[in-house]
Amino acid sequence: ATSTRRAHPTTTTAQPTGDAKPADATVEVNTMKFAPAELTIKAGDTVTWHFKDKAPHTVQGIGDKAMGLNSPIIDKGDWSYTFTVPGTFRYLCSLHPEMRGTITVQ
Numbered sequence: 287a288t289s290t291r292r293a294h295p296t297t298t299t300a301q302p303t304g305d306a307k308p309a310d311a312t313v314e315v316n317t318m319k320f321a322p323a324e325l326t327i328k329a330g331d332t333v334t335w336h337f338k339d340k341a342p343h344t345v346q347g348i349g350d351k352a353m354g355l356n357s358p359i360i361d362k363g364d365w366s367y368t369f370t371v372p373g374t375f376r377y378l379c380s381l382h383p384e385m386r387g388t389i390t391v392q
């Protein structure tokens with residue numbers, strides 16, 4: 287039997303170039319939930335919500351402190367927010383208010 291040996295093709299991972307700040311933390315929006323529902327980050331960190339559910343959702347801050355945390359209605363895609371002030375920020379989906387999450391900024 288003849289065996290042909292070939293080196294495995296080398297794979298390279300392309301690093302995106304540019305000025306876009308990568309997300310420091312990600313929240314998956316799927317199956318009518320925010321996951322993780324509770325997330326702790328540092329001041330200055332950017333959180334990206336990754337919308338992948340069948341239904342559209344929003345990220346809407348609860349209370350005065352969370353003003354500015356207010357996404358449009360998103361069907362599929364990403365939405366990011368940079369938290370600059372320490373504190374506890376609760377949010378919900380305005381279309382499904384039972385969907386809730388908390389970001390703790392240290």
Ligand SMILES: [Cu+2]
Nearest residue numbers: 343379381382
């Ligand atoms: Cu929703």
